Amino acid sequence: MYNNEPLGVCALIKMHQEDYDYEMAKMAVSPSAQGKNIGFLLGQAVLKKAKELGAQNLYLESNTILKPAINLYHKLGFKKIAGRDTSYKRCNIQMALHLDRSYQ
Structure with missing residues (x-):
């Protein structure tokens, strides 16, 4: 929030895997x-x-047409993975990140 205006949003969805x-x-x-x-x-x-929630491994799905987002995910430490089923029709890239102590 900046001057009562939301500037960004993001969700963490618990995965049961x-x-x-x-x-x-x-x-x-x-x-x-x-x-x-x-x-x-x-x-x-x-x-x-x-x-803080105890996560060790995060996952995300996106589309490579969103170049700034993909660059951001890489900058945050996410790496491209492959082979997972997805229900998102526009998904053409899957990424994962193992959280280490730097995010404590």
Whole structure:
């Protein structure tokens, strides 16, 4: 929030799977705030919250047409993975991140 205006949002969705604790989803930054590092700050806050919740492994799905988002995920430490089933029709990239002590 800045001056009572939301600048960005992101969700952590609990996953009930052996290999991932949460899915990072629905990340968005207001067009008026894009290009100002808000996405990175939001991403760091989400990773910190996930760690506080006891998460060790995060997962996300996206589309490579969203180049700034994909670059942001890489900057946050996510790595491309493959082979998981998805219900998102537009998904053409899956990524994962193992949280280490740096997010405590």
